Amino acid sequence: MKFAEVLLPVPIPKSFCYAIPPQLDLELVVGHRVLVEFGNRKMYTGIVSEIHQKVPEKYDPKPILEVLEVEPSVLPSQIKLWQWVADYYMCSIGEVLNVALPSGLKLSSQSFLQIHPHFIVEENLERLNDREFTLMSYLEKEQTIPYTQVGEILEIKSPYKTIKNLIEMEAILLIEKIKEKYKPKMEKRLRLVQYYAEQPHLVDKLFEHLAKKTKQEDALLKYLSLVPIHDDHLLNYHGVNKREFLHVGRPLSPSSVGTMTKNGIFEEFERQVPRFELSAADKVQPTPVLSPAQQECLEKTIHGLNEKNVCLLHGVTGSGKTEIYLQLIKSVIDNGEQALFLIPEIALTSQLVRRLKVYFGDVLGIYHSKFSDNERVETWKGVQEDQFQVIVGTRSSIFLPFTDLSLIIVDEEHDSSYKAHDPAPRYQGRDLALVLAHMHHAKVVLGSATPSLESYYLAAKKKYAYAGLHERFGDAQLPEIKIIDIKEKRKQKKMMDDFSDDLLHELNNNTEQGYQSILFQNRRGYSPYVTCDVCNWVPSCPSCNVKLTYHIYRNELRCHYCGHKEHVPHTCVSCGSTNMKTVGLGTQKIEEGLKTHLTDIRVGRLDLDTTRRKHSYEQILTDFEEGHIDVLVGTQMVTKGLDFGNVRLVGIIDADSMLYYPDFRAHERAFQLLTQVSGRAGRRGETGTVILQTHQPKETLFAKVARNDYRNFFRKEIKDREQYHYPPYTRLIKLTVRSEKQDLTNQASEKLARLLVNWLGQKRILGPQEPGINKIRNYFLSEILIKLEREGIDLKKAKGLIQKAILQQKEEKAFSRVWVSIDVDPQ
Numbered sequence: 001m002k003f004a005e006v007l008l009p010v011p012i013p014k015s016f017c018y019a020i021p022p023q024l025d026l027e028l029v030v031g032h033r034v035l036v037e038f039g040n041r042k043m044y045t046g047i048v049s050e051i052h053q054k055v056p057e058k059y060d061p062k063p064i065l066e067v068l069e070v071e072p073s074v075l076p077s078q079i080k081l082w083q084w085v086a087d088y089y090m091c092s093i094g095e096v097l098n099v100a101l102p103s104g105l106k107l108s109s110q111s112f113l114q115i116h117p118h119f120i121v122e123e124n125l126e127r128l129n130d131r132e133f134t135l136m137s138y139l140e141k142e143q144t145i146p147y148t149q150v151g152e153i154l155e156i157k158s159p160y161k162t163i164k165n166l167i168e169m170e171a172i173l174l175i176e177k178i179k180e181k182y183k184p185k186m187e188k189r190l191r192l193v194q195y196y197a198e199q200p201h202l203v204d205k206l207f208e209h210l211a212k213k214t215k216q217e218d219a220l221l222k223y224l225s226l227v228p229i230h231d232d233h234l235l236n237y238h239g240v241n242k243r244e245f246l247h248v249g250r251p252l253s254p255s256s257v258g259t260m261t262k263n264g265i266f267e268e269f270e271r272q273v274p275r276f277e278l279s280a281a282d283k284v285q286p287t288p289v290l291s292p293a294q295q296e297c298l299e300k301t302i303h304g305l306n307e308k309n310v311c312l313l314h315g316v317t318g319s320g321k322t323e324i325y326l327q328l329i330k331s332v333i334d335n336g337e338q339a340l341f342l343i344p345e346i347a348l349t350s351q352l353v354r355r356l357k358v359y360f361g362d363v364l365g366i367y368h369s370k371f372s373d374n375e376r377v378e379t380w381k382g383v384q385e386d387q388f389q390v391i392v393g394t395r396s397s398i399f400l401p402f403t404d405l406s407l408i409i410v411d412e413e414h415d416s417s418y419k420a421h422d423p424a425p426r427y428q429g430r431d432l433a434l435v436l437a438h439m440h441h442a443k444v445v446l447g448s449a450t451p452s453l454e455s456y457y458l459a460a461k462k463k464y465a466y467a468g469l470h471e472r473f474g475d476a477q478l479p480e481i482k483i484i485d486i487k488e489k490r491k492q493k494k495m496m497d498d499f500s501d502d503l504l505h506e507l508n509n510n511t512e513q514g515y516q517s518i519l520f521q522n523r524r525g526y527s528p529y530v531t532c533d534v535c536n537w538v539p540s541c542p543s544c545n546v547k548l549t550y551h552i553y554r555n556e557l558r559c560h561y562c563g564h565k566e567h568v569p570h571t572c573v574s575c576g577s578t579n580m581k582t583v584g585l586g587t588q589k590i591e592e593g594l595k596t597h598l599t600d601i602r603v604g605r606l607d608l609d610t611t612r613r614k615h616s617y618e619q620i621l622t623d624f625e626e627g628h629i630d631v632l633v634g635t636q637m638v639t640k641g642l643d644f645g646n647v648r649l650v651g652i653i654d655a656d657s658m659l660y661y662p663d664f665r666a667h668e669r670a671f672q673l674l675t676q677v678s679g680r681a682g683r684r685g686e687t688g689t690v691i692l693q694t695h696q697p698k699e700t701l702f703a704k705v706a707r708n709d710y711r712n713f714f715r716k717e718i719k720d721r722e723q724y725h726y727p728p729y730t731r732l733i734k735l736t737v738r739s740e741k742q743d744l745t746n747q748a749s750e751k752l753a754r755l756l757v758n759w760l761g762q763k764r765i766l767g768p769q770e771p772g773i774n775k776i777r778n779y780f781l782s783e784i785l786i787k788l789e790r791e792g793i794d795l796k797k798a799k800g801l802i803q804k805a806i807l808q809q810k811e812e813k814a815f816s817r818v819w820v821s822i823d824v825d826p827q
């Protein structure tokens with residue numbers, strides 16, 4: 001008898017043993033998706049992680065019900081990675097599986113039954129017992145029913161036997177019904193019938209024919225101006241988007257165009273809208289020629305990779321790091337191997353994909369959290385079957401089934417969106433990329449204009465190779481950064497609301513000369529709210545301990561943690577006064593202010609509120625790129641890798657708030673953000689300008705940003721980290737204790753902290769303390785921070801003790817409704 005260890009998507013840190021029925025014995029291998037029963041009548045898709053002959057001692061294993069595929073979807077190397085993630089990030093392998101595997105590959109008790117297409121109930125009445133007959137009649141009526149309903153229909157507890165008989169009889173099929181059906185988006189297009197397109201002289205005849213029908217003539221003219229078939233008749237093949245043809249530019253009469261279609265001049269056809277539209281011909285182009293400085297940097301990188309496997313590519317903003325990545329990826333493709341190009345969450349734009357598609361064509365696959373299940377499964381299969389040699393994707397693409405990975409590029413490696421928060425595993429994509437590479441003997445390039453302190457530290461210690469690129473591509477220079485003293489300006493009455501005279505002047509000037517500008521406002525920790533002018537009462541969220549944020553357009557208050565909304569109160573709940581006023585400074589207020597001070601300027605806004613819908617982020621950037629927006633106001637979103645040649649001015653409304661964020665990374669973040677946003681200015685041709693407004697013009701960090709002096713920034717920051725025992729000198733693990741009662745949370749966290757102090761020592765435990773926001777979604781929170789040394793400590797043992805402490809506490813009855821989440825390397 002053989003057994004299989006099966007991984008299930010449940011938060012229990014182990015695999016589960018199932019018996020392999022004899023008929024499945026030959027086909028089953030590690031990595032297969034199988035259907036199993038778990039708990040009471042629940043069915044799950046599991047992944048076989050091991051096949052063995054050890055008979056379980058304590059229980060009688062249930063059998064595997066089905067093998068769901070011929071070729072396994074998961075590779076043994078992936079299971080190894082999942083296990084690593086579970087161990088390092090202190091969660092169950094089931095939780096990893098849950099994040100790693102696209103939902104399209106996870107069948108669960110939500111599976112469906114359906115009549116086998118060849119089975120006719122009337123002809124088989126004698127073979128069916130009563131129960132089976134009841135179920136089949138039901139199915140004839142309903143077509144498909146969920147597995148979970150079968151018990152109810154038959155009024156029995158465990159319906160599996162009935163189902164199994166019916167499957168064996170080939171009376172029914174078990175199917176995986178995908179919740180979100182993949183519907184390709186179609187568009188209606190229009191083109192000349194091929195007959196005319198191939199013989200342009202006939203088109204001239206056509207004009208004679210249409211001489212008195214001006215509307216039709218008009219339509220034909222417009223078509224020919226859009227699709228110059230006289231130059232190249234092949235252009236006709238793609239035709240034009242029908243709706244745009246009718247309504248964009250000179251409008252046409254739909255009925256005339258309809259007549260022309262009826263008369264066989266135009267023809268309509270449908271085309272699937274590509275997920276990322278390609279503008280150029282779908283031909284693969286040669287990668288760009290590198291400048292001498294880029295070439296040198298490329299050679300240094302290759303040399304570095306050969307020596308150390310990991311290379312930090314530190315290139316100033318606009319230096320053309322992407323072009324260097326392209327060369328590296330190109331040689332991977334030529335060798336017939338795979339490359340993974342990781343980018344931060346928001347940076348996956350059609351701008352970038354278009355750029356890459358042009359060079360790599362069909363071997364480029366895309367993987368994104370915003371894709372539907374089916375799209376993700378498509379990419380998954382494409383990687384496994386070697387259809388894709390290059391994957392560009394966000395952090396979850398680390399979990400794809402690579403067979404022959406030889407290079408990983410982590411672009412903007414400092415970006416905090418590489419870190420996953422909830423749910424577990426709370427992994428750091430950059431760090432995990434290094435682990436994945438190690439498993440595949442692949443190389444890693446970490447690229448950034450503002451490297452994370454950790455990566456630069458390791459490069460300085462010669463653990464990583466280092467390749468610098470200190471100049472911008474072409475003749476472009478780094479922008480000139482002007483520091484403006486807000487306090488001084490106020491004194492001189494030269495502040496108009498939030499704008500200094502210099503900023504308004506530059507904005508005006510820049511726009512008049514036909515250039516574009518970006519205005520950055522870091523809203524984090526400094527958002528607009530409503531307050532009572534008499535008693536200072538501020539409305540807050542009923543379920544979270546936070547102030548509500550004011551949204552000017554809808555004139556309402558919103559909680560940014562749970563989404564709660566309410567009307568702006570007219571009277572103060574606390575003192576009854578009617579003097580309610582708005583305070584604070586968000587992107588919305590900047591946008592409004594700008595419109596009043598510079599009336600002729602077209603302003604756009606890019607932040608969480610304007611980009612909630614699936615394509616709105618793209619849309620705003622396209623509008624900006626096409627010049628429909630003069631000034632783009634935004635949060636951190638405007639800082640990430642945007643490459644617009646026409647931007648010459650960047651304004652930073654208030655640089656100070658970032659410095660005081662209660663986090664040991666505050667200075668690092670501020671340096672990175674300010675440098676990155678400044679780097680959007682003057683990327684081609686004329687040198688850009690940055691106006692940085694602050695109340696502390698003497699702050700040395702700003703001077704370092706202005707001089708682009710990463711090295712001195714690093715020197716000071718790393719000293720502080722060493723002195724106060726923070727990463728990269730230590731490792732942090734953050735525990736968040738959570739319950740519905742404040743007392744209970746406090747008791748539990750204090751007790752847990754005491755236990756940890758006993759086991760790990762006083763100096764390694766900080767807290768418990770209430771976080772700045774101590775109540776979210778009706779749960780009260782408390783945090784414990786554990787600091788572990790980098791060296792000379794048994795990390796595995798320490799983590800084991802932490803887990804044991806949490807478990808031990810959970811077993812106490814008083815704390816059964818307390819939850820503790822673990823965040824290793826919090827960010």
Ligand SMILES: Nc1ncnc2c1ncn2[C@@H]1O[C@H](COP(=O)(O)OP(=O)(O)OP(=O)(O)O)[C@@H](O)[C@H]1O
Nearest residue numbers: 288289290291317318319320321322323473641643
């Ligand atoms: N060798 C080259 N040939 C042609 N164009 C280039 C070359 N190198 C860079 N460029 C152009 O210069 C601009 C900046 O390059 P890129 O976006 O790769 O910079 P980056 O280093 O990624 O900057 P950032 O860190 O600011 O995002 C791009 O528009 C790019 O197309």
Ligand SMILES: [Zn+2]
Nearest residue numbers: 541544559562
């Ligand atoms: Zn809330």
